[in-house]
Amino acid sequence: MNTRCLLVLAAAFGVAVAQESFKCPDDFGFYPHHISCDKYWKCDNGVAELKTCGNGLAFDATDSKYLTENCDYLHNVECGERTQLEPPISTPHCARLYGIFPDETKCDVFWNCWNGEASRYQCSPGLAYDRESRVCMWADQVPECKNEEVANGFSCPAPGEVSNAGSFSRHAHPEDCRKYYICLEGVAREYGCPIGTVFKIGDSDGTGNCEDPEDVPGCEDYYGDVDLKALKKLGF
Template sequence: MKSFLVIAAVLIVGSNAQENFKCPDDFGFYPHQISCDKYWKCDNNVAELKTCGNGLAFDASDAKFLTENCDYLHNVDCGERTQLEPAISTPHCSRLYGIFADEKKCDVFWNCWNGEASRYQCSPGLAYDREARVCMWADQVPECRNEEVAGGFTCPAAGEVAGASGSFSRHAHPDDCRKYYICLEGIAREYGCPIGTVFKIGDSDGSGACEDPEDVPGCEDYYGDVDLKALRKLGYRK
């Protein structure tokens, strides 16, 4: 019982000591001792406790303490400031502010600002990596299911593609004229031709290149009524 009271007393004293913060200078922004999403604003030597938005943390990297900046949690080195306000979640947002992976599709992620989620999708063949927080090749993202890596495409076994150069080969997408797969060392990665072009299967197995739609049988109308000549003038070229 005594040990419990001692621990409780330490916690209370620590809390009171922190709430009785004294400004080191007349003006500045100072990190809270134990909370990463709280900080002290000093104005005319008067301290005011502030809290960042839910999912943001106070960036205390300014050695002069003149910058008031709340940034995404993953961008801030909290050090020993380990406490955070309880999470407030909304659809697709674990907290009101932050960047979060989609729970069902590994190439989709959500940018949340004040609880409003904006959907983003990685380029073909890529997926959102939760640790690096960037789009990477889907085969390098552990959360991706097999069918999500290169759309489930499986590379031919070694030696099956007669015209392939070593372990490298190209293969057309079964449904989309603009997309194709590259197999390297048995790993398939999905690519997309530049806008205005489509993938044309080469003369030898496992080869191909991006060409004008009119030169690829079955893909002539891929872009519909889009003026491809105008696109090329704007710099969209293969």
């Protein structure tokens, strides 16, 4: 091996050692790694130990006293110049072992992943999971949502087609007694009645309310043998 190669290897080794060496500013504390967002230094009796957060978590360096050891979801941590991360480790529905991830096919479904175990969550009727804000929003306001998913193919009546309609109109779901649509400026949004009730079409076009199933013809047995009185006592 020639001298030039030896110098290059020595320089590379020196950089690697410098990157992984750390002198504790105090006897005890938790300090961010200078280039990795998911690594940090734990100082105990002045001895530094390099630690790594779970895959999908990052070290929260907001404690100015460096006394807090906290790994949080990546989207909750301001990494700044700490741009490096461990390679992703994926499991079904989880791009990393920890995090909140959208479903690949259903825009109203998202997954909360903890140590690679995925828990499924579904937005309320009419809402969809927004990947940027990471909250459920009106489905028509979420770019990833296809038009047919916003209201399951339901189309609002043309302007002037519904008599006595004010700024919005209500319409029954064709298959589910508990669900209904609200049309606002030609956009359909799906809603759901509170548990224990179903949607009853009103006397006028485009109207209706949530009522007891026994008062809605065709929906009397919607809840089957469920004790609705017990549900209402529990606050559902």
